[in-house]
Amino acid sequence: MTKETILQLVGYFSTLLILISFLMTSVVKLRLVNLVGSAIFVVFAFMTKSYPTAIMNVGLCIINIYFLIRLVRSKQLTTMLPIELDNAYLKSFLDLYREDIRTYFPDFNVDAPGADTAYFVYYDMNPVGLTMGSRMPDGTLDVKLDYTTPKYRDSSVGRFLYPHLLGEEGFRALEFRNASPKHEKYLKKVGFRLEDGCWRLTK
Numbered sequence: 001m002t003k004e005t006i007l008q009l010v011g012y013f014s015t016l017l018i019l020i021s022f023l024m025t026s027v028v029k030l031r032l033v034n035l036v037g038s039a040i041f042v043v044f045a046f047m048t049k050s051y052p053t054a055i056m057n058v059g060l061c062i063i064n065i066y067f068l069i070r071l072v073r074s075k076q077l078t079t080m081l082p083i084e085l086d087n088a089y090l091k092s093f094l095d096l097y098r099e100d101i102r103t104y105f106p107d108f109n110v111d112a113p114g115a116d117t118a119y120f121v122y123y124d125m126n127p128v129g130l131t132m133g134s135r136m137p138d139g140t141l142d143v144k145l146d147y148t149t150p151k152y153r154d155s156s157v158g159r160f161l162y163p164h165l166l167g168e169e170g171f172r173a174l175e176f177r178n179a180s181p182k183h184e185k186y187l188k189k190v191g192f193r194l195e196d197g198c199w200r201l202t203k
Helices: 001-019 028-049 051-074 088-096 098-105 159-167 181-187
Strands: 079-081 115-122 126-133 138-150 173-176 192-193 197-203
Touching: 001 028, 028 051, 051 098, 079 159, 088 098, 088 115, 088 126, 098 197, 115 159, 126 159, 138 159, 159 173, 159 197, 181 197
Parallel strands: 138 173
Antiparallel strands: 079 115, 115 126, 126 138, 173 197, 192 197
């Protein structure tokens, strides 16, 4: 295989990565894959002496790194606000993501949530997550729904949300009684422990 052929393969591969990145629903995965593709394209451009292409992809690398850092520091960019259960926007949000919610929370009824408390999580004031649950007499929040939109599912929204619920909102514990297998992996990742068949997080 000649050097020219190898260079062409590198160029095609980096182009393919960049194109694939735009198919990602997760903004984190999009940025990461695009960053890798752009970085490889920088090497390819310098080796082929295509300096304008190299400069453009260096710029793309810088942009991707910038937004990835913002996502990592999402605590500074995220807001949590309570919302009334009869709010029209809440109902529209639930209806919009009905099918995706059913995938991760098959026991949750969008039309009859069975909750008395709801919080929206906002990233740059765009709604990216919704938590709904019932306040228990002992100060525990029995969580019925802890949903994050696909675009921000890898942005650790829970790491921002849970400390606020256990802190500013005054809950002594968070409990998931009917977590689906798809959600259990996430709960374990963010610190929940399985106790008597119930996933539980305390301060």
